[in-house]
Amino acid sequence: MISVFNKLNRTFRRSTLMQRLIPGPDYTSLNESPSGTFTTKNSGIFYSNYQAPDSTSTLLVMGVGRGGTSLVAGLLHEMDIFMGDLMSTPSYEDQKLIKEILESKPKTVQKTIDDYSDRFDIWGFKHPEALSFITRNYKRFRNPRLIFVVKDTASIAMRKAYVLGNDPIQHMYNTFDTYEQILDFIRSSKLPTMTASYEKIMSNPDKFIDALGEFGGITLDESRRASALSFIDKGNSDYELFSMNKRNARINGLHHKTNLYQGHLDHVSMHHISGWAINQKSPEPLQVVLLVNNEEIARTTADLPRSDVQKALNHPDDKCGFIFELPGNQGLASEDTVRVVIDAPVLDIAGSPQKVTG
Structure with a gap:
């Protein structure tokens, strides 16, 4: 003291x-x-x-x-x-x-x-x-x-x-x-x-x-x-979740990788989740995983065209976008927590997690 x-x-x-x-x-x-x-x-x-x-x-x-x-x-x-x-x-x-x-x-x-x-x-x-x-x-x-x-x-x-x-x-x-x-x-x-x-x-x-x-x-x-x-x-409840995930990344020894991977969860609604994810050192599309209340719901390859991201970050390829479409009987509920993570290593992209509103 x-x-x-x-x-x-x-x-x-x-x-x-x-x-x-x-x-x-x-x-x-x-x-x-x-x-x-x-x-x-x-x-x-x-x-x-x-x-x-x-x-x-x-x-x-x-x-x-x-x-x-x-x-x-x-x-x-x-x-x-x-x-x-x-x-x-x-x-x-x-x-x-x-x-x-x-x-x-x-x-x-x-x-x-x-x-x-x-x-x-x-x-x-x-x-x-x-x-x-x-x-x-x-x-x-x-x-x-x-x-x-x-x-x-x-x-x-x-x-x-x-x-x-x-x-x-x-x-x-x-x-x-x-x-x-x-x-x-x-x-x-x-x-x-x-x-x-x-x-x-x-x-x-x-x-x-x-x-x-x-x-x-x-x-x-x-x-x-x-x-x-x-x-x-x-x-800003999403900020609290964001801080918790940064803490988990540090505890799991992944914090140093957060500068290598970039991405963002752009949109979350009851039936539509979209965003982008890249590896700054490689043009290869990344696998991303959708989790709802920490349970895996779906996974996909982030390979949809996003010329805005390519131009903004000077990335060698524009194929980095992703969309998850949920059918009517699998839609999200209000207050569900949505995460999109990069698979291997498991890292949340920016804007993840988010609470569903509306």
Whole structure:
């Protein structure tokens, strides 16, 4: 425990030094911001370098893994904000742009960013592991605006320990370090930033949804607002299942293979399940298995044409799609848990599992 306090003291000293070296953010315009000021009841929302949104912008969701970024990205998606050509649920991350960033292809990354900006006045991006890329390359994005979500560090540490293993104290260290990097970036970049408490979002969702819409320049009609409220109210149960499967992959020694295989469960309804799956190192189609409530129902080869996936991921073959059609007497029921896994090794694709709704 002493080492934790030493770490906090070091962080405080470093932050104090940064305050001396870097001018603080402009709080003078807080009175003009959409969700109140420091003088109002604590909403858990405040603004740095506040500027009214332009008609065109890129909304960059900042935070740590298991720290509420998927909630904010999911809300943007519910507000009809484009989150990428290959956005995967329940994390709401664009597999296309993330792959290009991780492969260090600056020209390809810029081409994708420019393409998204040409097609959409407002679009968003979220991937906590891309923090270093964003801090070095934020000028690549058109009119970037930061949405920084902060969550209780003990909660983050326990969730990471459950899913990824290791000591919760170490995960707390890492969380403090990441938060400090983000705060330093906010100060130095002077980008318009909305900072929000995850716990306050959950306790007062109406206020956050209105603030997010206004900060992002998003027109919230009744349909979009209701969809966003419903998303928070229902909770992201698919994310809990997703986390559990990542934990199982780690326990079974398969975690290192998750970067080799990619895929997504695109659609789940009572009689129709579809998506795609690839091996990034081979054009050979993969076998995928459909499980309902953890019981195998069917299996097939993912060999249907998906030119969108081939183009987005620069894969050598477009034959990677799959469809499961269930006859009327074998249809799914509401609240069934649907999984699609790659066979040998048994790995869930992104977006799997999902609960059947409706």
